[in-house]
Amino acid sequence: MSYDTDIYNALRHRLMTNGFEHGQKVRAEHLRIEFGCSASTIREVLFRLSTIGLVEFREQRGFRVPEQSRALIHELTHLRVLLEAEGTAMSIRRGGVAWEARLTAAHHQLSHLEMRLQSAQDTAPFIDLWFDAERQFHETLISACGSDALRDTHHQVYCRFRQQLMIEDRAFDFISENIRQHQQILDAAMAGDEALTRHKIHDHLARHLMADVEREPA
Amino acid sequence: MSYDTDIYNALRHRLMTNGFEHGQKVRAEHLRIEFGCSASTIREVLFRLSTIGLVEFREQRGFRVPEQSRALIHELTHLRVLLEAEGTAMSIRRGGVAWEARLTAAHHQLSHLEMRLQSAQDTAPFIDLWFDAERQFHETLISACGSDALRDTHHQVYCRFRQQLMIEDRAFDFISENIRQHQQILDAAMAGDEALTRHKIHDHLARHLMADVEREPA
DNA sequence: TTCCATCAAAATCTCGAAATTTAGGCGAAT
DNA sequence: ATTCGCCTAAATTTCGAGATTTTGATGGAA
Incomplete structure (x- = not known):
């Protein structure tokens, strides 16, 4: 299992359970420090998660957890x-x-x-x-x-x-x-x-x- | 529209029409030159496309177009x-x-x-x-x-x-x-x-x- | 008080390069 | 002739820095 995929799975699981509040911003910078990898790697993973709707991406404004609706x-x-x-x-x-x-x-x-x-x-x-x-x-x-x-x-x-x-x-x-x-x-x-x-x-x-x-x- | 998203849409369109052969390898390095951006940017886009199944990702072996089945x-x-x-x-x-x-x-x-x-x-x-x-x-x-x-x-x-x-x-x-x-x-x-x-x-x-x-x- | 401009801190975005891994050719040994 | 291992070229993955943009705070004007 690759590094990327590990982080992908970890974040997906956290997003599916109770790791983040709805509407909360996902700070790539903080995750970078937490996972001990570069910003690019986190960014890749967040983009992947955005494609299936687990996080929302807004240009120049980073990623955030979708509001509960x-x-x-x-x-x-x-x-x-x-x-x-x-x-x-x-x-x-x-x-x-x-x-x-x-x-x-x-x-x-x-x-x-x-x-x-x-x-x-x-x-x-x-x-x-x-x-x-x-x-x-x-x-x-x-x-x-x-x-x-x-x-x-x-x-x-x-x-x-x-x-x-x-x-x-x-x-x-x-x-x-x-x-x-x-x-x-x-x-x-x-x-x-x-x-x-x-x-x-x-x-x-x-x-x-x-x-x-x-x-x-x- | 962001740079990322432009490339994402361009590649998605190409993958949906006749831009690539089934099973063909998608060389990130070549696309990097074609689109005039860095390898990271291409990589992000390809990961996004892999999440919805338009390309397949294999660790350390890059991306490829799914076989026709x-x-x-x-x-x-x-x-x-x-x-x-x-x-x-x-x-x-x-x-x-x-x-x-x-x-x-x-x-x-x-x-x-x-x-x-x-x-x-x-x-x-x-x-x-x-x-x-x-x-x-x-x-x-x-x-x-x-x-x-x-x-x-x-x-x-x-x-x-x-x-x-x-x-x-x-x-x-x-x-x-x-x-x-x-x-x-x-x-x-x-x-x-x-x-x-x-x-x-x-x-x-x-x-x-x-x-x-x-x-x-x- | 409220609104707006300005400025500093923090985050995003892109890039090029270094480190790692794969792919393929070449030659030697069986 | 085939197989195996080595070596080189090419592709990948990761990283940190620099440029750009947003965010949030501070202060002045209406």
């Missing part, structure tokens, strides 16, 4: 539904036992984590683990779709989605509903029911579309 | 159908008169060009114009979808698709069928029939999925 979360959720539903349907057709095994394994990990979350006093130490497990489950869903282009596209959308969502305090408020929905997706997929699986994926992601409605009355 | 064309076509059908359906719901006007205009331009193509002796001078007009028509279809994220994603997929397809000798073999299909898409969209529009978009792009079957018997 309810509208953008909607758009990215919509794309996720589109890509994940299609990718999962393709996986059901092409997948086979190996895929079913991977999916069951991913769900088991996630499920196990969510169970522990329900009874935990302090959810903080689980946050990173849960996000990883959730990502793993959703990526496994589409992993047998046979289209690298679809997986790549989904990955980009997913990164931006995760960045927009960041860590919400209410992340685990609906954990029991999450457990139920993940189980339903798994069941439908294992039963080979494409239509039902699409439907359940839509339902699962739709909560991000509902957020506005929830808040309106408050 | 029938499978990849299939995958990108599939994504185009997914994104364009959805985006157009949204445009039908949200778009209004302004969008209908834009779409009619784009189709008129394309249609006019295709008519001239049919009767032209030498199609070569029309190629670039036609590709631009076709892109314009398809981008206009989704232009009122209300989702920047969908438009951005479609743009990336479209760039890669165009690069994979490049200029085929047979580009205009089916020009009369193209005219008919574009007209059908326009009619369905103007009639506000989402389902029919989706269907016609699928039919129109499906010819890229059929290419294998066509060639198999030969």
